[in-house]
Each structure stands twice: as C-alpha cells, then as structure tokens.
Amino acid sequence: MTIFHAPSDTPSATGARERLLDAAEALIYAGGIHATGVDAIVRQSGTARKSFYTHFGSKDALVAAALERRDARWMNWFADGTLARGATPRERLLGMFDVLREWFSSDDFHGCAFLNAAGEIEAADDPIRVVARDHKVRLLHFVREVCDDYVESPGPDVTANSQIKHKDQRAARAAQLSRQWLILIDGAIGVALVSGDADAALDARAAGEQLLEADIAVSRPSVRRVSTRRQEKS
Known part of the structure; x- marks a missing residue:
C-alpha cells in the first residue's frame, strides 16, 4: 500500500516561502485563482513583495x-x-x-x-x-x-x-x-x-x-x- 507523506495542516510559523504558500492556498481555495491577486496573498502572508518574487517569480508558479x-x-x-x-x-x-x-x-x-x-x-x-x-x-x-x-x-x-x-x-x-x-x-x-x-x-x-x-x-x-x-x- 502506498504511503503518502505530507506537511502538517497547521500554517507554518516561520519562513517567508511557507507563509506565502499558506496564504495562497487558503485564499485560492476559498475564492478561486483569478479572483485572488498577488497583493492579497502577500498581505495575508505578512511577507514583503520582494519575497514573493524571490521564491516564485509569478502568481502561476506560486499557485x-x-x-x-x-x-x-x-x-x-x-x-x-x-x-x-x-x-x-x-x-x-x-x-x-x-x-x-x-x-x-x-x-x-x-x-x-x-x-x-x-x-x-x-x-x-x-x-x-x-x-x-x-x-x-x-x-x-x-x-x-x-x-x-x-x-x-x-x-x-x-x-x-x-x-x-x-x-x-x-x-x-x-x-x-x-x-x-x-x-x-x-x-x-x-x-x-x-x-x-x-x-x-x-x-x-x-x-x-x-x-x-x-x-x-x-x-x-x-x-x-x-x-x-x-x-x-x-
């Protein structure tokens, strides 16, 4: 039987990349991809916009x-x-x-x-x-x-x-x-x-x-x- 390993459901408390992922997943799941802007993701993540471009470069890559x-x-x-x-x-x-x-x-x-x-x-x-x-x-x-x-x-x-x-x-x-x-x-x-x-x-x-x-x-x-x-x- 295949065993799948995955991170916890609990949002990450540290790391800009993880906080961006947490925010993107929560906002997109609730409201959709097209309705969710980068500004909203960055704001909810509590990170700087520079961190978004450093880790992902584009909204599609983050999603x-x-x-x-x-x-x-x-x-x-x-x-x-x-x-x-x-x-x-x-x-x-x-x-x-x-x-x-x-x-x-x-x-x-x-x-x-x-x-x-x-x-x-x-x-x-x-x-x-x-x-x-x-x-x-x-x-x-x-x-x-x-x-x-x-x-x-x-x-x-x-x-x-x-x-x-x-x-x-x-x-x-x-x-x-x-x-x-x-x-x-x-x-x-x-x-x-x-x-x-x-x-x-x-x-x-x-x-x-x-x-x-x-x-x-x-x-x-x-x-x-x-x-x-x-x-x-x-």
Whole structure:
C-alpha cells in the first residue's frame, strides 16, 4: 500500500516561502485563482513583495507550488483515513465515503481544490492544470491499490472456483472498478459543494455498495447465489 507523506495542516510559523504558500492556498481555495491577486496573498502572508518574487517569480508558479503541497497533504489524510476505516478491502472502499463526509461537514470545505483549479485554467499543459491532473492520477492509483486487494481477496463465502481465475481478467476488473470509484468520489465532492449537503457522501456510499454487489454477481456468481438463498430464508 502506498504511503503518502505530507506537511502538517497547521500554517507554518516561520519562513517567508511557507507563509506565502499558506496564504495562497487558503485564499485560492476559498475564492478561486483569478479572483485572488498577488497583493492579497502577500498581505495575508505578512511577507514583503520582494519575497514573493524571490521564491516564485509569478502568481502561476506560486499557485502550482501551493497545489502540489496540498496534493501531498490531502492524499496523506485521505489514505490514512481510508486505512483506518476497516481491515478488509471492501470496508476500506466504502470507508472512503465516510472520510469524505467528515470533510464535507467541515466549515472550510469548498470542494476539490484540483477540480476547481482545472475549471479555471483552460490550457492542458499549464503547470496548474498539470498539478490538478497529477492529483487525480495519484488518487486513482491509491483507489486502484484498494481495488486490487478487493478483487484478489475472497469473501467468507467465496471458493476458489467462484473467483475470476485469470490474473489479467482480475486486473481489468480492478482497473474498471477503480475508475468507477473515482467518479463516485468526485461526484460526491461536486454534489456536496453545490448542495451544501454532507450526506452526498452517504448517497455515493450506497451507490458504491450496489457497484460491489454487481461485481459479485458478475465475477463471483456462486457468492451471489449464496447471498440470494440467505435472503429468501430470512
């Protein structure tokens, strides 16, 4: 399992560069890139304008660096929260939405900083857009690791004959499931932002449960039959 290391959420008390990054991240996340000027960032950071040009040279370079730092910290938080939600891959996949709900309920939730940034930057090769894209690649990679564990680990009612036998077929299923899971994650973030309802995470979790049930029906039919018989008896 990949471990992501990142700086603390606490704003840095020392260092002009770190204070500029703290200010840029806070202001841009709350108000957007285009609506946030360099003067506002410098003022909130408590640094001299000369420090801004010394460390970054341009607003775009500062924004990209702030997003890179946020990416590391966010991934660290999300991975740790996911791993703490359960011992099995299924519990961890569904637990991702419990982690998201905590975030949605916080006072400073303003959606996904990387989707927000990508929405403001048109050019695909812009450094800010590249950081946003790389964040989603990293998130998908982490989700894929959990999905790989999921398709490789039999449940209590699964026999060797009921699992997908070929490794390449299992890998293809894990890849597809991870892409679908990322859509559920980003969809929940978007709905929570627009609606202001943290329970969007619970709706995404319920959709995820149905997605896993569909996976069992397709790739582990004997488990589906056992589950159906149990429901009929109850």
